[in-house]
Structure formats: C-alpha cells, structure tokens
Amino acid sequence: MNFTNHLHVPVLSSEFENLLNVRPGGVYIDATFGRGGHSKIVLSKLSSTGRLLVFDRDVCAISCAKNLANNDSRVEIFHSEFSEIPSILSASRKKIDGIFFDLGVSSPQLENSSRGFSFKCDGPLDMRMNQEKGRTAEDWINSAPEKEIADVLWRFGEERFSRKIAKKIVYYRKDKAIKTTGVLADIIRSSIKGSYKIDPATRSFQAIRILINEELLELESILASVLCMLKKGGRLLVISFHSIEDRLVKHHFRDLSKVDTSLSGKGSPDYRLLTKKPIRATREEIQANRRSRSARLRGLECLV
Numbered sequence: 001m002n003f004t005n006h007l008h009v010p011v012l013s014s015e016f017e018n019l020l021n022v023r024p025g026g027v028y029i030d031a032t033f034g035r036g037g038h039s040k041i042v043l044s045k046l047s048s049t050g051r052l053l054v055f056d057r058d059v060c061a062i063s064c065a066k067n068l069a070n071n072d073s074r075v076e077i078f079h080s081e082f083s084e085i086p087s088i089l090s091a092s093r094k095k096i097d098g099i100f101f102d103l104g105v106s107s108p109q110l111e112n113s114s115r116g117f118s119f120k121c122d123g124p125l126d127m128r129m130n131q132e133k134g135r136t137a138e139d140w141i142n143s144a145p146e147k148e149i150a151d152v153l154w155r156f157g158e159e160r161f162s163r164k165i166a167k168k169i170v171y172y173r174k175d176k177a178i179k180t181t182g183v184l185a186d187i188i189r190s191s192i193k194g195s196y197k198i199d200p201a202t203r204s205f206q207a208i209r210i211l212i213n214e215e216l217l218e219l220e221s222i223l224a225s226v227l228c229m230l231k232k233g234g235r236l237l238v239i240s241f242h243s244i245e246d247r248l249v250k251h252h253f254r255d256l257s258k259v260d261t262s263l264s265g266k267g268s269p270d271y272r273l274l275t276k277k278p279i280r281a282t283r284e285e286i287q288a289n290r291r292s293r294s295a296r297l298r299g300l301e302c303l304v
C-alpha cells in the first residue's frame, strides 16, 4: 500500500495552536489524524505525562499514526469512526483537555486514484474513507433511484443541475454500469452546458462522498455526545471545509454558549465561544496551500 508519496499540509496551524492552548500534562484527542499534521503540533507542546489519543477511519492514516506512535509512548491509536469515541472511552471515564476535528478528506486520499475520491484522475468509484465497511459509490450510483440521486446532489452538493445530472446517470447506466470516476465525471460534465470556473463535477463528487461516508451524521452524532468528556477549561475545535458542516457547528456552538434564561435555568452558560466568527486562512496560506481557502476553524471552551 503506497501512502507515503502523498503529503498533507495541515491547515490553519498557528491559529489552531493558539486556540487549543495545550496544557503540557493534558489529555487530547485528534479525532481525524490524517497524516498527523495537527497531532504533531500538540505533541510538540505536551510534556512526557501528556497523552494524545488519535482516531481515523482510514487504514492508511492509521498506518502513519503507528509510525508516529512507535517512537512516542504518549500516543495511543484507534482505527474507528469518531462517532465511536464516547463509547470507546467510556470505560476509562477519563476527562479530556481538548479534542479537535479537521473534517473531510486528506490530500493523500484525494490524490490516490485507487480511492476514487477525485474526478481529476481515473480510478474505481469507491469513495469510502473506511474501506473495511459500507457500500461504495459504485454500488450506490448504479442502484439508487433517479430522485434520490438528484436529492443527494442538491442537498450535499448544492448542485443547481442535480435533476439533469441524475437523469443522465440513470440513462447511461441502463446500458452499462458506471464503474470509474472518469466515466462518472464525463456524464456529469456532459449534463451541464456552458463554461464554468470550477470543474462541473466538483459539487457532485463532494455530495456523493458526503453521502457514502455519512459525514453529516458522523458530525451530528459526535457534537451531541462529546461535550460531557471535556474537563473544566477543556476545548473543542472544529475545522470544516463545507458550508453545511460549518453551519451545523456554528449553530451547535451558539446554542451551547447561550445563557439559559428560563425559570429553571441557572443564568450562566456552561460553554464559552472561542470564535465569534470562524477563523479563515490568510492570503499567504491560501497561496501556499489552496486547500486552505475554504477552511473555517471554530472553537468552544467548557466552563464547568
């Protein structure tokens, strides 16, 4: 398995470091290890008594994490969806000083054509971050009803031409199964007339990836369950790349940091917003790493 050729540059590194404000002896969770860019920042601040638990659902990411952990006894690794974190850690009942999420896919996942995430290189239509379970994009695209395809492209990709694309997909697959990213990208491109700034396949590929990996369900589930794991002063950071995800995080954080003014409410909130507005990449960072242009970082601190 070749995962070392592809690099992943962590986004918003210094903003992330400032916002997490690592306690040297603290316990931290990197819920989306990837290639460990953010983990390495945390490790550089942790003392020998500190701990870093890392999670990823991708086998290649976990192999990289193992390389890191071989040389560092502060690191513990879990190959798992992050929605499982509360149940995995419930036995230890340990509270944590911080947890962070850098959502979506990593550059190595995108750039490896055999993973099927990218319309830029031809490969099998897989798109699963965790290749050990779940249906592939090929399974779905060749069996879902036309309306379901249109709805997914509209809901997760905000694709204006969702119906046209869905119709073309269903027309094509009557003769032949759609098996590769190249074929799917061409079907999508041929459904949309005119010239466009970004590749017309961009939004549909993103939508299908979000569906196949249940990305919004994962995020909703962990946001609802992670807070009870934080110590007083513990911090939760989320970096998102998609407006639907960012909206979800924003509303969740805002509701938690509001004062409860009801009669039974105690009048002071349990959480404090660390970011009133999302932190965005600087022009310099965007020039150096285009992936950072859509990144938004938000943070919340537990006060009780």
Ligand SMILES: C[S@@+](CC[C@H](N)C(=O)[O-])C[C@H]1O[C@@H](n2cnc3c(N)ncnc32)[C@H](O)[C@@H]1O
Pocket: 008, 009, 010, 011, 031, 032, 033, 034, 035, 036, 037, 038, 039, 055, 056, 057, 058, 061, 080, 081, 082, 083, 102, 103, 104, 105, 106, 107, 129, 218
């Ligand atoms: C953007 S990358 C993280 C990059 C990392 N911060 C770094 O600097 O190298 C996102 C990673 O999160 C993983 N991931 C995404 N959703 C996940 C989930 N629900 N559970 C576990 N891992 C997930 C992906 O497999 C991918 O490796």
